Amino acid sequence: MPNTLKYVLPDKQIPASWVNVLPYLKEPLDPPLNPATRQPIGPEALAPIFPMALIEQDIPGEVLDIYRLWRPTPLYRARRLEKALDTPAKIYYKYEGVSPAGSHKPNTAVAQAYYNKQAGVKRLATETGAGQWGSALSLASRMFGLECTVYMVRVSYDQKPYRRMMMNVWGGEVFPSPSPHTQSGRAVLAAHPDSPGSLGIAISEAVEDAATHDDTNYSLGSVLNHVLLHQTVIGQEAKLQMALAGDAPDVVIGCFGGGSNFGGIALPYVPDKLNGSPVRLLAVEPSACPSLTRGAYAYDFGDLAKLTPLLKMYTLGHDFVPPGIHAGGLRYHGASPLASNLLKNRIIEAKAYKQTPVFEAAVQFARTEGILPAPEAAHAIRAAFDEAIAAREEDRPRTILFCLSGHGHFDLSAYDAYLSGQLQDYEHPGAEIAEAMESLP
Amino acid sequence: MPNTLKYVLPDKQIPASWVNVLPYLKEPLDPPLNPATRQPIGPEALAPIFPMALIEQDIPGEVLDIYRLWRPTPLYRARRLEKALDTPAKIYYKYEGVSPAGSHKPNTAVAQAYYNKQAGVKRLATETGAGQWGSALSLASRMFGLECTVYMVRVSYDQKPYRRMMMNVWGGEVFPSPSPHTQSGRAVLAAHPDSPGSLGIAISEAVEDAATHDDTNYSLGSVLNHVLLHQTVIGQEAKLQMALAGDAPDVVIGCFGGGSNFGGIALPYVPDKLNGSPVRLLAVEPSACPSLTRGAYAYDFGDLAKLTPLLKMYTLGHDFVPPGIHAGGLRYHGASPLASNLLKNRIIEAKAYKQTPVFEAAVQFARTEGILPAPEAAHAIRAAFDEAIAAREEDRPRTILFCLSGHGHFDLSAYDAYLSGQLQDYEHPGAEIAEAMESLP
Numbered sequence: 043m044p045n046t047l048k049y050v051l052p053d054k055q056i057p058a059s060w061v062n063v064l065p066y067l068k069e070p071l072d073p074p075l076n077p078a079t080r081q082p083i084g085p086e087a088l089a090p091i092f093p094m095a096l097i098e099q100d101i102p103g104e105v106l107d108i109y110r111l112w113r114p115t116p117l118y119r120a121r122r123l124e125k126a127l128d129t130p131a132k133i134y135y136k137y138e139g140v141s142p143a144g145s146h147k148p149n150t151a152v153a154q155a156y157y158n159k160q161a162g163v164k165r166l167a168t169e170t171g172a173g174q175w176g177s178a179l180s181l182a183s184r185m186f187g188l189e190c191t192v193y194m195v196r197v198s199y200d201q202k203p204y205r206r207m208m209m210n211v212w213g214g215e216v217f218p219s220p221s222p223h224t225q226s227g228r229a230v231l232a233a234h235p236d237s238p239g240s241l242g243i244a245i246s247e248a249v250e251d252a253a254t255h256d257d258t259n260y261s262l263g264s265v266l267n268h269v270l271l272h273q274t275v276i277g278q279e280a281k282l283q284m285a286l287a288g289d290a291p292d293v294v295i296g297c298f299g300g301g302s303n304f305g306g307i308a309l310p311y312v313p314d315k316l317n318g319s320p321v322r323l324l325a326v327e328p329s330a331c332p333s334l335t336r337g338a339y340a341y342d343f344g345d346l347a348k349l350t351p352l353l354k355m356y357t358l359g360h361d362f363v364p365p366g367i368h369a370g371g372l373r374y375h376g377a378s379p380l381a382s383n384l385l386k387n388r389i390i391e392a393k394a395y396k397q398t399p400v401f402e403a404a405v406q407f408a409r410t411e412g413i414l415p416a417p418e419a420a421h422a423i424r425a426a427f428d429e430a431i432a433a434r435e436e437d438r439p440r441t442i443l444f445c446l447s448g449h450g451h452f453d454l455s456a457y458d459a460y461l462s463g464q465l466q467d468y469e470h471p472g473a474e475i476a477e478a479m480e481s482l483p
Numbered sequence: 484m485p486n487t488l489k490y491v492l493p494d495k496q497i498p499a500s501w502v503n504v505l506p507y508l509k510e511p512l513d514p515p516l517n518p519a520t521r522q523p524i525g526p527e528a529l530a531p532i533f534p535m536a537l538i539e540q541d542i543p544g545e546v547l548d549i550y551r552l553w554r555p556t557p558l559y560r561a562r563r564l565e566k567a568l569d570t571p572a573k574i575y576y577k578y579e580g581v582s583p584a585g586s587h588k589p590n591t592a593v594a595q596a597y598y599n600k601q602a603g604v605k606r607l608a609t610e611t612g613a614g615q616w617g618s619a620l621s622l623a624s625r626m627f628g629l630e631c632t633v634y635m636v637r638v639s640y641d642q643k644p645y646r647r648m649m650m651n652v653w654g655g656e657v658f659p660s661p662s663p664h665t666q667s668g669r670a671v672l673a674a675h676p677d678s679p680g681s682l683g684i685a686i687s688e689a690v691e692d693a694a695t696h697d698d699t700n701y702s703l704g705s706v707l708n709h710v711l712l713h714q715t716v717i718g719q720e721a722k723l724q725m726a727l728a729g730d731a732p733d734v735v736i737g738c739f740g741g742g743s744n745f746g747g748i749a750l751p752y753v754p755d756k757l758n759g760s761p762v763r764l765l766a767v768e769p770s771a772c773p774s775l776t777r778g779a780y781a782y783d784f785g786d787l788a789k790l791t792p793l794l795k796m797y798t799l800g801h802d803f804v805p806p807g808i809h810a811g812g813l814r815y816h817g818a819s820p821l822a823s824n825l826l827k828n829r830i831i832e833a834k835a836y837k838q839t840p841v842f843e844a845a846v847q848f849a850r851t852e853g854i855l856p857a858p859e860a861a862h863a864i865r866a867a868f869d870e871a872i873a874a875r876e877e878d879r880p881r882t883i884l885f886c887l888s889g890h891g892h893f894d895l896s897a898y899d900a901y902l903s904g905q906l907q908d909y910e911h912p913g914a915e916i917a918e919a920m921e922s923l924p
Binding site for chain 2: 107111203409454
């Protein structure tokens with residue numbers, strides 16, 4: 043039996059529509075609240091910053107045409123890893139790092155750029171932390187002839203120049219945040235000229251930029267329903283590929299920051315689960331930012347500056363500043379309201395890991411399967427390892443499917459820190475969370 | 484008509500054998516010469532550093548099993564680029580950047596690691612400049628349980644830490660060269676403690692390491708016949724994919740450093756050409772290191788220290804030190820003897836470009852097709868542009884196929900230099916070449 047088992051779909055099997063799980067929920071989603079009035083707001087209130095068509099479910103032909111540049115993405119069975127772990131479990135992974143930007147993020151970036159182009163928008167504004175989302179939106183904007191402005195957290199702007207350069211190659215305009223280009227940025231700079239910035243400040247700048255320019259919309263790369271919706275191409279393809287393999291997962295695993303990668307692989311399994319399938323859906327987050335496993339289920343702001351609508355979600359408090367772990371894409375105080383609803387109703391489960399065991403798994407994965415994983419994706423790998431080890435200890439088969447959300451080409455300094463014994467683990471930040479919880483509205 | 488046209492082969496269409504063009508040559512290859520006696524040497528004289536099975540042509544099952552991790556690689560038609568160039572030409576590209584190491588190099592690294600494992604070798608030693616080849620061999624060695632020692636030119640070791648870290652993740656041991664681990668290295672360090680190193684010194688260290696350890700073989704990533712042979716999977720797949728597209732190339736283009744990428748895409752077309760096909764085979768090199776377009780066709784050493792056999796090839800002289808262009812993989816004074824023979828006999832043609840027009844083409848490619856190209860691969864893109872522009876000016880169709888040999892994720896500082904107007908072009912180094920030519924044996 044070969045060690046490499048790869049399941050590839052023809053282009054025509056890219057899904058024709060996204061999967062909307064809202065009709066399947068046990069209890070309906072709580073509505074977003076107006077940050078000033080605290081009254082429920084409908085999608086129409088978001089029109090100044092989002093085009094309405096974003097909630098549609100059929101994938102437009104122009105979006106599919108760009109998806110085809112890298113989709114369908116491959117699904118592998120990790121036979122070399124199974125042998126190394128000496129497990130009776132079967133481990134499958136869906137690899138999203140083959141997109142030009144290197145992660146799953148373009149799945150929604152392309153859709154958002156398309157709908158904004160249709161709506162006559164000329165420019166998109168967004169924030170980015172480590173740069174993964176800003177790269178995806180710069181690429182997608184360029185494909186539709188839109189301009190793209192990215193407010194990049196200054197500390198990342200200085201420390202991860204390659205991501206900034208990648209956005210520039212695709213024509214993205216990148217400002218270190220806080221910047222002098224917005225009132226929010228200028229206010230921070232006046233008080234703290236050397237501010238390293240934060241995702242909260244960068245969101246405020248991008249939202250203000252969009253709100254103050256008629257031709258400009260704001261674009262968000264995770265958390266919101268339409269973002270998770272766009273990512274469901276991942277899980278739909280994976281289901282077809284698992285069928286090609288003649289298999290079905292006992293557990294589906296995704297890393298969890300805002301929720302878009304986890305939603306992408308897991309949401310298409312939610313209807314099955316509600317129809318009685320025993321499949322487990324496991325979200326994996328960092329112990330340093332444990333919104334799902336330690337957060338409160340409450341209304342909170344999406345940003346530090348309290349500019350966004352209030353969302354009902356698992357949150358550590360919008361004042362919470364996570365420690366500087368290497369999985370920058372998982373450092374968010376809140377969580378997708380949709381995923382939060384599913385967790386509250388026990389349709390999905392959640393688990394948290396410290397970064398040292400995560401990198402241990404990532405290195406073993408790279409040495410058996412070849413692909414160098416992003417630190418975010420490595421959280422899913424760690425959970426897959428533990429499922430495989432549990433199967434070995436129980437001496438029972440188990441079929442594991444996880445999403446390898448991206449490659450780690452721009453995260454090699456984190457691997458270097460791990461291999462040289464310099465990786466720092468952060469304790470569960472109990473006191474900081476308790477303090478931040480007091481910021482809940 | 485969609486803009487994305489992608490031609491994907493099933494795993495079973497990975498070629499079962501490599502293409503050996505030696506029987507097709509108009510004149511036989513000149514043999515390598517013993518560096519001491521200047522007498523012809525046969526393959527058996529290379530046994531101390533290479534396993535004999537490297538010249539076999541059927542691809543072993545264990546090699547195919549690893550090829551399947553990323554092969555067959557996709558072939559695209561660049562419709563968005565064609566529109567941007569307003570050309571009647573059809574442009575196709577074969578993308579080799581989907582391998583875990585990010586280039587075509589693993590095609591031969593895996594084969595070489597396999598044959599060395601079969602021969603009972605425990606460790607491979609090699610040199611690397613910018614790190615592309617060292618990464619590929621570290622990965623391949625790990626897949627077969629071999630140790631891997633890489634002598635990395637010190638200036639690259641210091642300036643491109645990500646490539647060094649990538650090798651470490653795959654278990655490769657990386658020494659900056661000159662190193663204190665070999666006599667060659669110590670000699671250089673004694674004379675020049677701050678030496679930035681060179682490919683010539685690094686080759687000497689790796690060859691010495693292999694020659695002085697019974698369990699260790701030397702491995703080379705380009706130039707030699709067996710390396711080009713292993714790369715012919717690229718062109719064989721491309722031929723099948725062009726047939727899927729219902730098309731055939733008028734011109735096949737590859738970038739040229741030592742010759743392995745060009746050989747990979749072009750050699751499978753050589754028998755057709757010798758049977759009367761009008762297809763043109765175009766090798767593209769940097770003006771800063773123009774071995775094919777300005778070199779002498781003569782016997783020369785492969786390295787500065789004169790440790791290697793003498794090879795009949797186009798060469799600028801083994802003393803030639805190319806300017807510091809960003810396409811580090813194309814900075815070699817010599818050329819594959821096989822490709823040199825084909826050029827001498829006018830079966831292939833060659834062209835040289837300065838790096839500014841190369842990066843101009845690379846940025847336009849990234850902005851239309853999405854993928855960020857390696858600077859080496861961008862030489863082939865530039866030539867494809869000019870073929871497409873010529874077709875427009877002649878108002879005649881033309882079918883262009885080029886190899887996109889790798890991604891540029893570790894080369895973003897070069898793009899940054901280009902975009903900020905800091906990229907330096909080197910004049911054709913005529914005087915330096917004339918001087919180096921005096922070193923010809």
